[in-house]
Amino acid sequence: MRCESGGREDERRATGNGPHQLDDDSTQRQARTLAVTMAALNQDILPGRSFPLGAKVYPEGVNFCIFSKSSTAVELLLFEAADDPKPSRVIELDPQRNRTSYYWHVFVPGVTAGQVYAYRVYGPFAPDRGHRFDGNKVLLDPYASAVVGWEHYSREAAIRPGDNCAQALRGVVLDPTTYDWEGDVPLGIPYAKTVIYEMHVAGFTRHPNSGVAEHKRGTYAGLIEKIPYLKQLGITAVELMPIHEFDEQDARPGLKNYWGYSTLAFFAPHRAYSSNRDPLGLVNEFRDMVKAFHKAGIEVILDVVFNHTAEGNDEGPTLSFKGLENRAYYILEKNPALYVNYSGCGNTIKANHEVVTRLILDCLRYWVDVMHVDGFRFDLASVLSRGKLGHPLEDPPLLWLIDSDPVLAGTKLIAEAWDAGGLYQVGSFIGDRFAEWNGPFRDDVRRFIKSDAGMVNQLASRILGSPDIYPDPDHEPHRSINYITCHDGFTLNDLVSYNEKHNQDNGEDNQDGSNDNYSWNCGVEGPTDDPAVEALRQRQIKNFITTLFISQGTPMLLMGDEVRRTQQGNNNAYCQNNELSWFDWSLVEKHGDLLNFVQGMIHFIQSLELFQHEERLETSSSHKPYINWHGMKLGKPDWSDESRCLALTLYHPDAKEHLHVIFNAHWETHTFELPTLHPGKGWYRIVDTTLNAPDDYRHPDTAPRWPESTYPVGPRSVVILMALPTTIDFTQ
Numbered sequence: 142m143r144c145e146s147g148g149r150e151d152e153r154r155a156t157g158n159g160p161h162q163l164d165d166d167s168t169q170r171q172a173r174t175l176a177v178t179m180a181a182l183n184q185d186i187l188p189g190r191s192f193p194l195g196a197k198v199y200p201e202g203v204n205f206c207i208f209s210k211s212s213t214a215v216e217l218l219l220f221e222a223a224d225d226p227k228p229s230r231v232i233e234l235d236p237q238r239n240r241t242s243y244y245w246h247v248f249v250p251g252v253t254a255g256q257v258y259a260y261r262v263y264g265p266f267a268p269d270r271g272h273r274f275d276g277n278k279v280l281l282d283p284y285a286s287a288v289v290g291w292e293h294y295s296r297e298a299a300i301r302p303g304d305n306c307a308q309a310l311r312g313v314v315l316d317p318t319t320y321d322w323e324g325d326v327p328l329g330i331p332y333a334k335t336v337i338y339e340m341h342v343a344g345f346t347r348h349p350n351s352g353v354a355e356h357k358r359g360t361y362a363g364l365i366e367k368i369p370y371l372k373q374l375g376i377t378a379v380e381l382m383p384i385h386e387f388d389e390q391d392a393r394p395g396l397k398n399y400w401g402y403s404t405l406a407f408f409a410p411h412r413a414y415s416s417n418r419d420p421l422g423l424v425n426e427f428r429d430m431v432k433a434f435h436k437a438g439i440e441v442i443l444d445v446v447f448n449h450t451a452e453g454n455d456e457g458p459t460l461s462f463k464g465l466e467n468r469a470y471y472i473l474e475k476n477p478a479l480y481v482n483y484s485g486c487g488n489t490i491k492a493n494h495e496v497v498t499r500l501i502l503d504c505l506r507y508w509v510d511v512m513h514v515d516g517f518r519f520d521l522a523s524v525l526s527r528g529k530l531g532h533p534l535e536d537p538p539l540l541w542l543i544d545s546d547p548v549l550a551g552t553k554l555i556a557e558a559w560d561a562g563g564l565y566q567v568g569s570f571i572g573d574r575f576a577e578w579n580g581p582f583r584d585d586v587r588r589f590i591k592s593d594a595g596m597v598n599q600l601a602s603r604i605l606g607s608p609d610i611y612p613d614p615d616h617e618p619h620r621s622i623n624y625i626t627c628h629d630g631f632t633l634n635d636l637v638s639y640n641e642k643h644n645q646d647n648g649e650d651n652q653d654g655s656n657d658n659y660s661w662n663c664g665v666e667g668p669t670d671d672p673a674v675e676a677l678r679q680r681q682i683k684n685f686i687t688t689l690f691i692s693q694g695t696p697m698l699l700m701g702d703e704v705r706r707t708q709q710g711n712n713n714a715y716c717q718n719n720e721l722s723w724f725d726w727s728l729v730e731k732h733g734d735l736l737n738f739v740q741g742m743i744h745f746i747q748s749l750e751l752f753q754h755e756e757r758l759e760t761s762s763s764h765k766p767y768i769n770w771h772g773m774k775l776g777k778p779d780w781s782d783e784s785r786c787l788a789l790t791l792y793h794p795d796a797k798e799h800l801h802v803i804f805n806a807h808w809e810t811h812t813f814e815l816p817t818l819h820p821g822k823g824w825y826r827i828v829d830t831t832l833n834a835p836d837d838y839r840h841p842d843t844a845p846r847w848p849e850s851t852y853p854v855g856p857r858s859v860v861i862l863m864a865l866p867t868t869i870d871f872t873q
Contacts, residue, residue: 186232189248191241194503195284195408196258198316202250207260207282208496209465210243212274214263217247218311223257223289226307243496254421256314257289258282262464271468271477273459277304281461283500285312286408286507287420288386296390299458310405310460313420317511320425325432327515327551328440330377332576332619332695333753335553336743337442338376339627340700341400341722342384342414348723360416361430368437370729374703374736375743378440378553380518382628384411384427385443388451388460392716393648399718400628402486402520403451405460407504424512431513440515442553443508447492447501448524448560449484457487469494472531481531483524485561492525498539501525506548516553518578523560526571533564537571544572555622568610576620579607579694583624587636587659590684592806592857595782600804601770604789606693606757618757621694625685626702629655630712633685633702636660637678638667643710646717654713667710680857683738683830683837684806687859690742691791691802693758703739704728734834741838745827750796758791766793775814786854788813799864800827805854812853815862823848823867831855841865 189204197204205217214236218228232247234240239247259281264274278299281288288310295308346353346363357363364379371379383401391403401411415423431441450470452463455478462470472481472489480488491497508514519525526537543549555576558566570577582603589596602609606618626633631642640662644654663677682705689696700706701724708714714722729736746752751766759767770778771788778787785806792799801824803813815824825844830837839845841863854860 185250187248187250188238189246191244191246194244194500195282195286196256196312196314198254198314199248202248203252203256203314204246204248205258205282206244206246207262207284207465208243208469209245209262209264210469211272211466212245212262212264214276215239215245216261216263217249218259218261218279218306219249219252220257220259220311223311223313224292225257226293228259228306252314254314254316257311258314259309259311260465268455268478269476271473273463273467275459275464277302278459278464279306279309279311280459280464281310281406282312283406283461283465284408284503285406286315286317287313287423288406288409288412289313289420291412294390296388296458299460300456312406312409315421315424317424317507319421320428322428322432322513325435325513327509327513328435328438329551330438330440330515331753331755332553332617333755334747335378335440335619335695336376336747337378337380337622337695337697338371338374338700339380339382339444339624339697341382341628342411343718344399344723345700346724348720348725350726351724352726357416360414361410361426362416364430365433368433368439371439372437374740375747376439376698378442378515379434380442380444380555380697382444383446383520384414385409385445386411389413389718391451391453396648396716397718398716399722400715402446402715404446404449405451407445407447407500408507428512435513440553441513442516442518442555443514444518444520445505446520447504448490448521449486449488450490453487454480454482466496469496472527472529481562483527483531483560483562483564484521489524489527489531489562491529492539493528493534493537498542501539502542502546505543505552506546509548509552514552516555518555518557520557521560522556522558522570522575523564523566524562526564526566527560527562531562540571540575544574568607576622576695578627578697579603579610579621579623581610582607582621582692582694583626584659586625586685586688589785589804589806590681590688590857591659591661592785592808593659594785596806597778597784597787598780600688600787601778601789604688604692605768608757614757616757617755618693619695619755622697623689623692623694624697624699625689626699627697628699631658631660631710632699632706632708633682634678634705634707635710635712636685637681638662638707639710640666641710642712643667644713646711646721647713647715654711658712677857679735680830682735683828684804684857684859686739686742687828687830687861688804690746691752691800691861693752693754696746698739700724701728703736704732705735734837737834738838741840742828745838745840749793749798751791751793751798751800754793764794766791771813773811773813775816786811786813790816801862801864803852803854803860803862805856805858805860808856810853810855812851814851815847815849817850818864821867822864824852824862825865826860827863828859828861829855830860831858 215234217232219230221229263276265272290310298305298308343359347359353363386406386409387401387403392398410427483489558570585599589600769790772779788803
């Protein structure tokens with residue numbers, strides 16, 4: 142049963158060619174009258190052309206175009222308002238007049254920006270051949286730059302048989318050129334000077350105590366109000382968790398998809414993150430945010446999900462891609478009724494299909510050229526290296542096209558170089574420009590800090606930019622994105638507070654989320670009033686922070702880790718759109734000492750040439766920045782499995798920067814020898830994580846001198862000493 146009047150199915154029924162032949166004379170007369178009326182309405186339409194894809198605004202009207210190779214008929218639906226249950230106009234596309242090759246197109250004079258539209262696409266519903274055409278389903282244009290219809294949207298209606306027009310999402314025609322960027326240009330900050338802050342747009346300001354006006358909480362506009370906090374923190378880039386329009390209903394009953402890894406429309410900003418409900422206002426609010434970040438010297442990186450879509454598996458909804466050309470957009474099993482699931486989310490995008498490759502490239506260019514973003518983090522990026530049948534490709538066309546694209550030449554490209562199908566490409570991801578999330582850095586640093594045996598060698602490799610993973614001597618060490626925590630897993634507070642995950646609120650009997658966290662609760666599971674346990678946790682957090690920021694590579698900090706944000710042991714909070722996931726701004730005061738420590742560490746590394754050196758540190762050199770390894774004795778590092786201690790000296794000859802860093806992951810104090818300095822220089826204590834604020838971090842201008850030739854390093858702690866002139870001797 143169709144919800145709009147007129148159209149192809151009415152004609153079939155009126156002529157007796159459909160499954161419900163009409164033999165009532167009055168009904169046939171009504172159908173003929175309706176067909177004549179619709180023909181009169183549509184007589185002004187023009188053939189249009191096959192490019193560009195999507196809806197393009199011209200002075201005389203709008204050109205609409207979609208890709209659908211195997212379909213037999215297409216209807217363009219035009220709606221008066223976003224939530225109208227029926228279209229006001231149905232335009233049937235003539236396969237002779239409105240089709241070129243695989244593309245259906247039409248030019249509609251008089252249509253302007255703001256027009257709400259969608260499609261019905263007809264063809265064989267033959268899952269055994271990979272076809273899932275269903276004329277009962279209203280489809281979203283993959284190139285839609287804004288999506289409406291949320292007030293009545295139903296994911297379930299897109300799954301069950303029957304017409305879903307009244308509950309379907311629709312696109313909006315927009316002219317993206319009407320915006321004043323006020324001279325905004327990309328910042329182009331080198332990786333060597335970058336500190337990334339991974340954050341959730343809504344979660345950052347959604348909490349009632351955020352200080353943001355209620356109508357702006359959880360929005361792009363809300364983020365603008367918190368830029369001073371981020372600027373003071375010292376970060377240079379925000380990495381936004383998915384902001385492409387996604388399906389919040391893609392979660393278990395009673396829960397919502399919070400993280401956003403369920404994309405519906407790759408060109409559209411997520412509407413729920415906007416304080417402006419007007420479609421163009423939504424797009425402009427996102428651009429206002431980007432422009433404001435740029436004015437503050439902060440880049441905007443988008444977490445993009447090109448490995449799967451919100452349509453799920455064979456039991457999932459038909460929202461767009463399935464109903465347009467299922468076989469082109471998805472990798473199918475040998476039984477084409479089923480979907481290959483390399484994403485862990487039900488389906489896998491066929492990224493190296495020519496049409497899908499074009500969509501992804503067009504999308505990336507759009508966000509750079511029209512929306513001014515500075516880079517992308519590709520979720521489960523190894524999927525993008527798989528061919529049409531799912532096999533890994535030696536030279537995947539899509540990745541090389543992204544790597545070499547001139548529009549993307551100045552952007553940051555960051556790969557999560559693995560997928561849920563077992564493909565792991567950290568250290569071997571295709572391309573010359575891609576940086577990579579360094580998963581081994583996360584795991585090895587976690588294991589060393591919690592005192593696992595046999596981790597000293599691995600720690601040294603991670604500090605040195607992971608030469609065991611990136612053996613090419615010309616590899617830029619800052620293409621390793623180093624992190625301890627990210628959205629997926631424990632927060633930093635929970636990493637030192639829980640031995641086990643606690644995901645019961647997700648409704649999956651604690652079966653979801655990773656079991657391999659390399660966490661340690663410091664003696665008590667969860668919150669505690671024990672001051673000794675709390676002190677140890679605080680120290681461990683500072684150990685993680687210090688290790689992260691002194692290592693070669695680009696550091697990434699998870700939202701709220703600087704103030705001990707907790708998810709109460711939930712390491713898979715994808716469906717927790719509540720205070721469990723939101724940034725609690727009361728923590729800024731409660732854990733102000735830790736915040737000051739993190740701010741100090743960020744500003745410290747940003748002030749030194751040592752940490753902006755764009756080549757791997759030499760292990761011995763007289764004219765290049767170098768690193769030397771030590772143990773408790775100078776020049777004698779202990780690489781044995783029993784060792785839990787390591788020291789290193791960093792020196793930059795041109796900048797005259799000289800640091801000595803000591804790691805003691807043992808549960809006992811150990812005394813370390815210090816290098817002898819030239820006359821007029823002395824060692825000054827910058828960091829000692831055993832000390833309380835403000836002595837745990839001291840700016841070089843106020844750092845106390847350490848007069849001894851050895852340093853007793855407390856249990857489970859990190860120390861940084863800096864060689865400075867002794868002309869001014871700051872005392873303790």
